[in-house]
Amino acid sequence: MWRPQSKEALIREMRIREWRSKAWQQSVRAVGVALRVAFSALCRAWSWLVGRSSVTAREVEMRALVSKRHDLILRLGEVVYQLHRQGATDSDQIKTLCQAIEDLDRTLDEKESVSRTASESEKTDNP
Numbered sequence: 001m002w003r004p005q006s007k008e009a010l011i012r013e014m015r016i017r018e019w020r021s022k023a024w025q026q027s028v029r030a031v032g033v034a035l036r037v038a039f040s041a042l043c044r045a046w047s048w049l050v051g052r053s054s055v056t057a058r059e060v061e062m063r064a065l066v067s068k069r070h071d072l073i074l075r076l077g078e079v080v081y082q083l084h085r086q087g088a089t090d091s092d093q094i095k096t097l098c099q100a101i102e103d104l105d106r107t108l109d110e111k112e113s114v115s116r117t118a119s120e121s122e123k124t125d126n127p
Contacts, residue, residue, distance in 0.1 A: 058115050065111065069104045072097060
């Protein structure tokens with residue numbers, strides 16, 4: 001192993017070691033800052049994805065309810081048309097389908113109001 005032979009060589013060797021130590025500390029700090037920034041960006045991206053997925057889940061649920069409502073209205077129309085062609089009316093069957101449609105309408109209204117409230121709160125939280 002090399003050993004400094006003179007005072008100048010010893011001082012130069014000490015300065016090199018100090019420089020290496022400072023360079024190492026600065027690089028460790030830089031890596032720490034980079035990791036904190038990357039982690040912060042990942043956290044923001046994750047929270048955005050979670051928020052977006054909840055919005056998407058609400059939209060999927062709303063679309064399913066609207067689709068079910070349209071199917072019930074279609075069935076109601078078919079039943080009424082068949083009854084009209086037969087010349088008979090079965091009001092109990094029609095009332096049952098109408099009641100199911102009204103129930104779905106109420107559920108849709110509730111979901112829309114919750115969705116509006118959630119989107120308004122998200123807008124106020126994220127100026």
